[in-house]
């Protein structure tokens with residue numbers, strides 16, 4: 001329920017703390033919802049979830065989780081009466097082993113979204129803001145704005161890569177508490193090579209020694225560019241670096257809500273207080289542990305994505321649109337028209353694409369669906385763009 005300014009003031013006028021409390025909380029809730037962009041985001045997702053809709057809007061894996069996930073959930077459903085303490089340790093151990101780090105270098109999140117939020121809480125303040133490329137995944141900036149933390153954005157360059165030099169200058173000038181680098185970047189699907197990211201981190205460290213750099217590797221498994229590599233080893237060596245990963249993308253578990261962060265224990269300790277205890281469900285923990293090393297499933301999903309992505313890139317290029325180098329399970333294309341209107345038109349044909357990003361209002365973000373879904377979507381794009 002929303003509360004108008006007038007009814008809020010009338011309630012204040014009533015002078016009763018009891019009467020005041022409820023609308024105040026509701027008004028805050030309303031503000032919060034809008035400050036974080038969650039209201040429009042939810043509306044967008046509900047639209048995409050309509051029956052019969054081809055959902056290429058949220059960078060999900062259209063094929064779902066691997067068979068180990070189904071088996072794990074079926075076999076462990078009966079343990080749902082217990083709080084998941086042991087399973088948390090089990091998953092942390094499997095993740096740590098996979099990356100060659102210690103369990104104390106890993107914390108879990110209810111999706112990596114919770115970890116991004118905890119990083120904003122833990123590393124920023126009203127006088128130590130957040131620095132981000134623009135556009136990028138908006139959750140950290142939305143949350144910082146909600147907290148009253150200043151956000152500095154630096155627009156991507158002409159090739160849709162984060163402008164690393166501009167970010168370094170901004171770090172020197174604004175001394176942010178947190179620098180968020182999404183690599184590959186959502187929504188542009190562009191990637192920076194390992195050497196560039198390491199040099200970026202070094203230069204931010206020297207220009208603004210108190211800033212923590214969070215590298216979000218949500219789409220790590222979809223990168224083909226051989227110059228790219230994870231910066232997890234850097235996060236283990238450098239107290240000013242954290243890496244986040246998620247089970248929501250290549251693992252096909254967005255609905256199960258599991259993510260993790262890797263860094264030095266003292267660095268992670270700044271984030272942990274902001275996480276809910278037992279933030280990942282028992283079944284999700286067991287499912288994630290069952291799939292994290294399922295190389296066969298990961299390879300299959302990479303292959304499927306690569307093939308369908310190539311088909312989609314070809315379509316746009318043959319139609320005369322410029323597609324930047326795509327290194328994820330989505331792409332961004334300048335369609336030379338307002339994306340909101342294009343999206344609305346596609347919805348009429350039961351195809352839901354990504355939301356409009358303010359910094360690039362004519363660039364459509366298209367997630368890669370199954371090949372059947374993409375054939376349908378491309379036919380709709382063909383008529384809609386004609």
Ligand SMILES: Cc1ncc(COP(=O)(O)O)c(C=O)c1O
Nearest residue numbers: 111112113137186218246248259
């Ligand atoms: C770059 C990036 N990071 C984090 C997230 C959050 O994902 P989750 O909370 O499902 O792990 C997303 C979701 O799309 C994303 O694109």
